[in-house]
Amino acid sequence: MPADNNLDLVIRNADVVTASDRFRCDIGVRGGRIVALGHDLPPAASEIDATGLLALPGGVDGHCHLDQPMPDGMRMADDFFTGTRAAACGGTTTVIPFAAQEKGASLKAAVDDYHRRADGRAVIDYAFHLIVADPTPAVLQDELPSLIRQGYSSFKVYMTYDDLKLSDREMLSVLDVARQNNALVMVHAENADCISWLTDKLVGQGRIAPRFHALARPDAVEREATHRAITFAELVDVPILIVHVSGKEAIEQIRWAQGRGMKILAETCPQYLYLTAEDMGMGGDDGYEGAKCVCSPPPRDPENQAAVWRALTNGVFSVFSSDHAPFNYDDPEGKKLGGTAQPFDHIPNGVPGIETRLPLLFDGVARGKLSLHQFVELTSYRPAKIYGLYPRKGTIAVGADADIVLWDPTRKVRIANANLHHAVDYTPYEGIEVTGWPMTTFSRGELIVRNGEYLEPAAGRGKFLEAGQPEI
Ligand code: DUC
Ligand code: ZN
Ligand code: ZN
Numbered sequence: 001m002p003a004d005n006n007l008d009l010v011i012r013n014a015d016v017v018t019a020s021d022r023f024r025c026d027i028g029v030r031g032g033r034i035v036a037l038g039h040d041l042p043p044a045a046s047e048i049d050a051t052g053l054l055a056l057p058g059g060v061d062g063h064c065h066l067d068q069p070m071p072d073g074m075r076m077a078d079d080f081f082t083g084t085r086a087a088a089c090g091g092t093t094t095v096i097p098f099a100a101q102e103k104g105a106s107l108k109a110a111v112d113d114y115h116r117r118a119d120g121r122a123v124i125d126y127a128f129h130l131i132v133a134d135p136t137p138a139v140l141q142d143e144l145p146s147l148i149r150q151g152y153s154s155f156k157v158y159m160t161y162d163d164l165k166l167s168d169r170e171m172l173s174v175l176d177v178a179r180q181n182n183a184l185v186m187v188h189a190e191n192a193d194c195i196s197w198l199t200d201k202l203v204g205q206g207r208i209a210p211r212f213h214a215l216a217r218p219d220a221v222e223r224e225a226t227h228r229a230i231t232f233a234e235l236v237d238v239p240i241l242i243v244h245v246s247g248k249e250a251i252e253q254i255r256w257a258q259g260r261g262m263k264i265l266a267e268t269c270p271q272y273l274y275l276t277a278e279d280m281g282m283g284g285d286d287g288y289e290g291a292k293c294v295c296s297p298p299p300r301d302p303e304n305q306a307a308v309w310r311a312l313t314n315g316v317f318s319v320f321s322s323d324h325a326p327f328n329y330d331d332p333e334g335k336k337l338g339g340t341a342q343p344f345d346h347i348p349n350g351v352p353g354i355e356t357r358l359p360l361l362f363d364g365v366a367r368g369k370l371s372l373h374q375f376v377e378l379t380s381y382r383p384a385k386i387y388g389l390y391p392r393k394g395t396i397a398v399g400a401d402a403d404i405v406l407w408d409p410t411r412k413v414r415i416a417n418a419n420l421h422h423a424v425d426y427t428p429y430e431g432i433e434v435t436g437w438p439m440t441t442f443s444r445g446e447l448i449v450r451n452g453e454y455l456e457p458a459a460g461r462g463k464f465l466e467a468g469q470p471e472i
Contacts, residue, residue, distance in 0.1 A: 007035070007044035009445050011404065014055035017372050018395050019381035027055065029402040032444035037398060050406050053439060056376055057395050058093025058403030059358050062383035063243055063267060063321035065350065066097040067117045071163055074348045075333035077423045078326040080121035081459050083354055086422035088448050090355035091438030093124050093403035094384070094393050094465070098156060100131035103163060107132065107143045111152065115464070122462030124443050127389060129186065130155035133164045135174050145181050151466025153388045154184045156243065159225045160192040160296070171232050179238035184386065184470040186241045189225035189250065190217060190297055199345045208343035210290035211281035214298040216345065222297045223249035230257045230264055239263035239472045241386065244323050246272045246297035247304030251311045258316065263472055265386065267319040270353050270360040272308045275299035275428055291335040293428050295325065296349045312378060313370045318386060320378040322357040325350020328425045352424040356415055359434045366409065366435035388467035402445035411437040421454060
């Protein structure tokens with residue numbers, strides 16, 4: 001290699017695993033990009049020996065919430081600094097949180113505000129999804145098409161939550177904009193009226209403990225909305241992605257649509273593999289600790305967990321995201337909103353998981369449930385493709401950003417909140433032992449985590465990524 005082509009970094013003896021290939025080589029990095037994959041690369045300014053470790057493309061977390069403005073005195077515990085720090089320590093090098101439109105306000109205002117929140121704080125790269133909560137004619141005709149062109153090519157719509165939900169007709173209009181502009185709509189599929197009817201009934205009977213959250217959102221509520229969203233996609237003739245799918249009823253709907261040749265993509269998350277309604281107290285515990293596991297859709301039961309594992313391996317799911325929604329437990333702006341235990345319908349929804357996402361899924365690799373390539377596909381390659389970030393992200397290849405994780409596939413770790421790097425005061429996965437752990441993380445060639453130690457890279461080094469057209 002000529003002298004003026006000096007490498008900044010060589011990772012030696014890497015056992016590289018991508019979504020499709022596995023090969024042993026040295027990885028040469030210059031200017032933050034991978035410039036060489038080969039044997040006996042020349043010496044570099046910085047060298048690291050990866051013998052015994054896997055070299056994986058850094059994780060792409062295609063669904064997480066960081067510093068998202070919240071209603072009613074709630075506040076997320078993680079901002080872009082603590083959230084991306086935790087992500088990096090968990091082997092993730094790209095996050096895609098949400099710039100959420102408020103009803104009555106513009107989308108542009110949400111995007112500008114969200115950039116202010118990320119600027120100077122993120123330690124890894126990030127793109128934004130949009131949340132479309134108020135699809136006025138101006139939003140549909142001008143703002144959304146213009147934002148798609150500027151690099152915001154995916155947006156989420158909600159079929160539930162009063163401050164976010166769209167009517168069926170509004171959903172159709174938003175899908176139509178996506179079709180015309182080659183964007184991707186992510187759908188939160190739960191039937192709002194069913195939930196509010198069930199909630200009123202339960203609250204009227206005094207059944208307000210966290211465990212009743214699961215009864216207010218049974219799987220039929222998710223199944224119906226999933227089917228309805230699929231119907232809208234069929235009518236408009238556009239792909240959609242159903243987010244945070246919790247179990248077999250919704251999976252059946254998605255499989256049915258996929259079997260008919262429709263482009264219905266789907267995502268699931270660690271909470272649907274590791275938590276059940278029992279964790280919210282469904283065994284009969286009316287204590288408040290169950291609030292730690294309140295998220296929507298709710299975790300279900302072991303049979304549904306098994307169905308989710310199966311759907312990760314048989315191609316129903318394209319992406320595995322955290323849906324990190326970081327609310328403290330013991331906090332008047334968190335699960336104990338206003339300083340006290342809340343009825344289930346006032347508990348902020350969501351669980352933290354940005355740092356534990358990859359190890360929790362990798363444990364399935366260690367237990368023979370899915371292949372290494374499937375792991376990379378679900379956690380990095382496909383989210384990068386689907387959200388328009390490939391080939392810069394999502395693979396180890398010449399020309400890609402040097403976002404690389406050195407992974408110890410045999411290391412056993414018992415998850416403990418005390419060892420995590422988010423700003424949340426608990427993890428719902430406390431005490432779970434997993435096999436496999438991310439040891440060392442490079443972001444654009446910069447070493448930011450070494451042997452599990454966070455190296456305190458400069459806050460703000462993370463760059464905003466303009467997303468291109470989704471590759472479905
Ligand atoms: N549900 C959501 O829709 N978003 C954040 C977390 C949650 O539980
Ligand atoms: Zn959602
Ligand atoms: Zn979410």
